[in-house]
Each structure stands twice: as C-alpha cells, then as structure tokens.
Amino acid sequence: MAQTSDLIDILKKLLKRHNKTYAEVAACLALSEASVKRLFSEQNLSLQRLDRICALMDLEISDLVREMRAEQAHAISELSQAQEKEIADDLSLMMITVCILNRWSLQDILQHYQFTEPQCIRYLAHLDRLRIIELQPGNRIKLLTAPNFKWRENGPIMNLFRAKIESEYFRTHFSKRSEKLIVMNGMLSDTSNQLFQRKMAQLAKEFDALSKDDSSLAIGERKGSTLLIGLRDWDYEHLFRQK
Known part of the structure; x- marks a missing residue:
C-alpha cells in the first residue's frame, strides 16, 4: 500500500538521522543484516518488528506516523499552470508522469515502453526539477505529491484529457x-x-x-x-x- 511505502521511507530517514545502521537493526531483531535489508526492500515489517526498531531510536510508532504526516503536509497537491503546460506539451513526459503517479519504477517503464534508459532518466530529472519526485541514488524514485494531489481544474492537462476523451474514450x-x-x-x-x-x-x-x-x-x-x-x-x- 502507498502509506506502507511512505512509512518505510520515513523509518529509513529516521534511522539515518539517529545514526543507526542495518547491523544495529539486525541485532535488535535477532536477524542477519541481509534479512533486514530484504524486509525493508519488500516492505514486509510486522508491527512487532516496527515497534522494536522504533524503540532502538527511543521512539514510538506514533512518532513515526507523526513524522510521516508532517512530511506529507509539505508535499505538493497541485502544480502551477506553467508546470502543467511543460508536461502537457511533451506527450512522452506526460506518459512517464502518469506512470510515476501510479508508482511505476524506472525498470517498469523501460520494460513496457520504447524509451532508452538515458531518455527516461532525463524525463525523471525533469520531474525532479518540478518537485513531483525526488530522484534518488540508483535511480530510485520517491514520489513527493500529497495524497490529495490533483490536476488543475481547466488546466493544460485536464484540457488534454478532455480532448483525448472526446475523440477516443468512447471508441x-x-x-x-x-x-x-x-x-x-x-x-x-x-x-x-x-x-x-x-x-x-x-x-x-x-x-x-x-x-x-x-x-x-x-x-x-x-x-x-x-x-x-x-x-x-x-x-x-x-x-x-x-x-
């Protein structure tokens, strides 16, 4: 689920802030470091394990949720008219933007569309400049939009959708x-x-x-x-x- 992903991202950020390593987390959970990395990668942490990791930082799970909500409060819920026009004017960028909003990875896009990796990374860098995503090391993608993100009413992208809907949706x-x-x-x-x-x-x-x-x-x-x-x-x- 989307919130699970956000919660894990916040957990990683707090571990880094508290100078806690995967090795320390592994010792706390009585697991190998490789197992901990797999749990984070698969986003498969039980509440019990989550509680123990939070305790390692002298935190409660509620502190984790509060931190996540504070970060979401600063997320963007709408782009400017000019930003939307940048996307609407480039259909390839528009396609990748829609994929990213649906939480596709770089590999997902490359497997399903005829983009080269350099092309795709350029588009992702564009979205990073627009603050829609944060392009992280290893070309991992962190979505920065708020849960209530929407396109502008009568904005460039909604107008583009309407034009496509009128000509294609009912075919x-x-x-x-x-x-x-x-x-x-x-x-x-x-x-x-x-x-x-x-x-x-x-x-x-x-x-x-x-x-x-x-x-x-x-x-x-x-x-x-x-x-x-x-x-x-x-x-x-x-x-x-x-x-």
Missing part, C-alpha cells in the same frame, strides 16, 4: 469484463442533483483509494483504468427536433 462497445457504461436520463430537483454530485465525488475518492492500495502490486497484476463520471443538464429534445 469501444464497453463489452469487456473490465468495462462498463451506464447511461441514464431523468429529472432531478436542485437538491437531488447536489446530493448525487456528492455521491459522485465519494465514488471518485473510492476509485483513488483502491488505486493507491493496488500501487504495491506488480505491474502485470494491474491495468490502466480510466473512470469518467459526468452529470449535466441535458435531455433528448435535440434528437427529435426537426431541422
């Missing part, structure tokens, strides 16, 4: 197991309309939460999915209007 019969289309028509009061809009917003949050939960799965276990939710004043009168 399917929605007959696959992974697809669904529901079209409904009715008459709603203003109160009911606003209530339904709130339900739509909640559904979008659930989609985002599931996407974040699945971010730790291998790329082959998840597929790109685009959810389009819309509600507007519209009826069928124009379909029957005489020319």
Whole structure:
C-alpha cells in the first residue's frame, strides 16, 4: 500500500538521522543484516518488528506516523499552470508522469515502453526539477505529491484529457469484463442533483483509494483504468427536433 511505502521511507530517514545502521537493526531483531535489508526492500515489517526498531531510536510508532504526516503536509497537491503546460506539451513526459503517479519504477517503464534508459532518466530529472519526485541514488524514485494531489481544474492537462476523451474514450462497445457504461436520463430537483454530485465525488475518492492500495502490486497484476463520471443538464429534445 502507498502509506506502507511512505512509512518505510520515513523509518529509513529516521534511522539515518539517529545514526543507526542495518547491523544495529539486525541485532535488535535477532536477524542477519541481509534479512533486514530484504524486509525493508519488500516492505514486509510486522508491527512487532516496527515497534522494536522504533524503540532502538527511543521512539514510538506514533512518532513515526507523526513524522510521516508532517512530511506529507509539505508535499505538493497541485502544480502551477506553467508546470502543467511543460508536461502537457511533451506527450512522452506526460506518459512517464502518469506512470510515476501510479508508482511505476524506472525498470517498469523501460520494460513496457520504447524509451532508452538515458531518455527516461532525463524525463525523471525533469520531474525532479518540478518537485513531483525526488530522484534518488540508483535511480530510485520517491514520489513527493500529497495524497490529495490533483490536476488543475481547466488546466493544460485536464484540457488534454478532455480532448483525448472526446475523440477516443468512447471508441469501444464497453463489452469487456473490465468495462462498463451506464447511461441514464431523468429529472432531478436542485437538491437531488447536489446530493448525487456528492455521491459522485465519494465514488471518485473510492476509485483513488483502491488505486493507491493496488500501487504495491506488480505491474502485470494491474491495468490502466480510466473512470469518467459526468452529470449535466441535458435531455433528448435535440434528437427529435426537426431541422
């Protein structure tokens, strides 16, 4: 899960801040140093082990969570208009940005797209300059966006998505197991309309939460999915209007 990854990153940072080595952590857990490194790499720490590592630094797990939340508070939730335009003007950069926001690694991108490693690293360096990521040693990627990160309303990227949606999104019969289309028509009061809009917003949050939960799965276990939710004043009168 996304929060597990953030928590492990904070734990590593605090261990470094307290001058604690993997060897000391290994002794604390009665494990080999190689086993500790594997636990961190696989993000597979039980609460009991997490508690013992925190105790090594005279900390509680709650201190770890507090530190994580403090760091997230400084994360970006939205780019500037100019920053979004930089991304929207380069479709390759746009593609890599979307991959990174879905927590792909450099190797994931290289395996699935026709980028060379130097090309990909240049794009990642661009995202580092925009403070979307921190490009770490070994070309590891740390996402710096806040949990509530979103594209600007009517910004360059949303406008790009709308243009693509209008021309391409509905070029399917929605007959696959992974697809669904529901079209409904009715008459709603203003109160009911606003209530339904709130339900739509909640559904979008659930989609985002599931996407974040699945971010730790291998790329082959998840597929790109685009959810389009819309509600507007519209009826069928124009379909029957005489020319």
